[in-house]
Amino acid sequence: MLRKTILHPLHKEAGAKLMDFAGWEVPVQFTSLSEEHNQVRSDIGIFDVSHMGELFCRGEKAFEFLQRVTSNDLSKLKIGKAKYSLLLNEEGGVVDDLIIYRLSEDSFFICANASNAEKDFTWLSAQNREGVELLNQTESFGQIAIQGPNAEKILSRHYEDFDISGLGFFSFLEIGDATNGGTIVARTGYTGEDGFEVFLPTESTPQLWKELIGLGAKPIGFGARDTLRLEAALPLHGHELREDLPAKSSNVSCAVKFKKKDFVGKEALERIQKSGIEFTLIGVEVEGRGLVREGMELFFNDEKVGWVSSGTQTPTLGKAIGLGFVKTELAIFGQELFANIRNRMVPVRTVELPFYRRG
């Protein structure tokens, strides 16, 4: 049985095509994937991401706990700021990627991937020697992402009593008490554009959705969400981040701080660093005819040297692109490789990431 967000009836009413994603029935597109993609790049789009997980970590030792069980350094994280971080296992593999929001000195809000929220909660609970309070509040929260160059303008009109424009990247406003029916408005996103993510009580979510549409925002499906994040080379857990691949492989060094005294997975990553990382994340552009897709193999001199983890045709650039992993010695820009596209060897070339950067 697929789970449905509270906005599901509105998506059906709007004529969206639906699909299964991480155990949820979500809208894949409302009008056309390319149109929706371009809408976000040029104007504003809104995404129903209520399936995402919301956790709280509170208590006197909440900071010490999160500092130890996640890979980024939270020591300079001020109240009202957020940080991208990873939950690593003892082998340095990625259990999940998270955004951690500091609500107060000893209270943190965590946004986790939908399919991982329950696993993360269990994982965190099992590591909890500091005696912090952990809550999984996924059911109580809806989430809407407002993305695109006009996101600030539209959202400011909705929250006219608050300084939305004054929010810097990875800053947030807490309206009311987030642990008790309040709302978090964060300047974060997953599209490569400017934008916001609003976490609010589930029952209030339909009203905000309708009001934003009333203000001129267009609903965007998961099809465009994937092409947008792929152009911006933002990793997707299960594709570019995996439990069975060390975080060092995945081009997320910004979220792994070795200067930190100790954190789960550090030892393994330091060991791997010394012995060399077998595979490294790369971006490829297809030079021949065809598209690369997840799971396709990459070859060099007739030898299998890696695989594609995500791939599509980019609506903004009009090219077939992909993310993937290759043997580290081949992870250099301009490396010529071949992708096995349905038993045809098609030339591809590694390129600099991201594929798209906003102007």
Next chain:
Amino acid sequence: MWYTKEHEWIAKVDGSYKMGITDYAQSELGDVVFVDFPDAGAEFAQGETALNVESVKAVSDVYLPIAGKILAVNEALNDSPQLINESPVADGWLLEVDVADEAQLDTLMNEEDYKSYVSELSK
């Protein structure tokens, strides 16, 4: 014109058969960005995958509605795959086929049957 449950069409045009995907299929697929054609001369059994049509979001197998040999492919789609979305029959046809056994057409749906089949799916 005949139709398959997998949303291909086949029709006799100027003495030879052309096939493609239906309007319903193109709208389900979304923006087509690539067509992976078979070689001319290749032979396929009825219902066998003859080519792939790829949209931004997914790859779809396209089956040959009845057995036959590929005489030609619609080269215009190499540069303009979106013709499949804009005009899935007239401009966005896929293959010209030398049909092996016309009697196999009887196993397919006619226009009326296909229309009611699609309206059932859309419910």
